Amino acid sequence: RLDELRLQRSEVPTLTVAVDASNWVFVEGSDRKDLYLRYCFEVEKERAKKLRSNLDELGMTRRGTVVSVPYIPNYDEEEYRGSPDWVRVDAPRDQPIVVHASALAQVHVRRMSAPLKISAYINVAGISECTGPVDVSAGSIQYSGAGGRVTLTAHEYIAIRMTAVQFDGSLDARAGTGQVGMQVPLGFVTPFKAVVSRPEAFICRADICSGVTYEKQGPLHVYTYNGRGAEANASPAGRSLKDAGRTAPDRFQLRSEDSVILIDNPSTRK
Numbered sequence: 001r002l003d004e005l006r007l008q009r010s011e012v013p014t015l016t017v018a019v020d021a022s023n024w025v026f027v028e029g030s031d032r033k034d035l036y037l038r039y040c041f042e043v044e045k046e047r048a049k050k051l052r053s054n055l056d057e058l059g060m061t062r063r064g065t066v067v068s069v070p071y072i073p074n075y076d077e078e079e080y081r082g083s084p085d086w087v088r089v090d091a092p093r094d095q096p097i098v099v100h101a102s103a104l105a106q107v108h109v110r111r112m113s114a115p116l117k118i119s120a121y122i123n124v125a126g127i128s129e130c131t132g133p134v135d136v137s138a139g140s141i142q143y144s145g146a147g148g149r150v151t152l153t154a155h156e157y158i159a160i161r162m163t164a165v166q167f168d169g170s171l172d173a174r175a176g177t178g179q180v181g182m183q184v185p186l187g188f189v190t191p192f193k194a195v196v197s198r199p200e201a202f203i204c205r206a207d208i209c210s211g212v213t214y215e216k217q218g219p220l221h222v223y224t225y226n227g228r229g230a231e232a233n234a235s236p237a238g239r240s241l242k243d244a245g246r247t248a249p250d251r252f253q254l255r256s257e258d259s260v261i262l263i264d265n266p267s268t269r270k
Helices: 045-050 236-244
Strands: 002-007 015-019 024-030 035-040 061-063 066-069 086-092 097-101 106-110 116-128 134-145 147-154 158-162 168-175 180-183 192-196 202-204 212-217 220-225 252-256 261-264
Touching (some): 015 024, 015 086, 024 097, 097 106, 147 158, 158 168, 180 252, 192 261, 202 220, 252 261
Parallel strands (some): 015 066, 024 086, 024 106, 106 116, 116 134, 147 168, 192 252, 202 261
Antiparallel strands (some): 002 035, 212 220
16 A cells, blocks of 8 residues: 655655654655655555554654654564565755654665754664765664764664765764774775774774874773875875865764774775
8 A cells, every 4th residue: 555645845844754663764865846755555454454443544644744654563473574664755855854763664865965863763774875964863874975964873883884085074973782884985084083992893904094093091992093095195296185185083983882893995806
């Protein structure tokens, strides 16, 4: 079953999408002028019999700027092998969006330039090509980008992929029990700090490792990359170019007190 909703930007200065358990949320930014939401959920015959509510009442509901998406339970979850229910939001790139998701949901957002806030308790959040302020709190986070004011807080792991040699903005990534992994392109020039609880918890396998320095601060171990890039010493011209885009390491911080921080280059294996 498919439920649809179209909204004008004048109706929702900031769109809030609230989803319940087991839903997947996809948000895609584009040049469109309005917002188009689609909600797809499967209702098998036997499953429908066990639902006490009328099926017509199981679509999206809107109250002001908040659109809520219900959870339709699988009563025979061990036997049910269908695809998850999902909601897709096609929005203008500069539309501010907030997503609240409960247990087991997944949230994926692409190509947004407006403020984005995601709260997803034990879920997976994926963010790519978003240039505006990003604030994500989730179970696990996958982030890909080259700029913006980014705050990532995960109960488990964070996977970061830098898509340019210079990150234009600030980033603060903090993981709980899992690792923080960051993949950087060759010659990455943005300074950063990595904070871990023990020296062996910082692992650097990228070409920039020679530019990393170490300092112990109380019980924590801090590794700082100076931001010159692996090729900065090749020539005075190269050094000037790379230093021109430098930012303070404090503006780009990675932290994992219970696990490891891994810095790596993209794999060259096919």
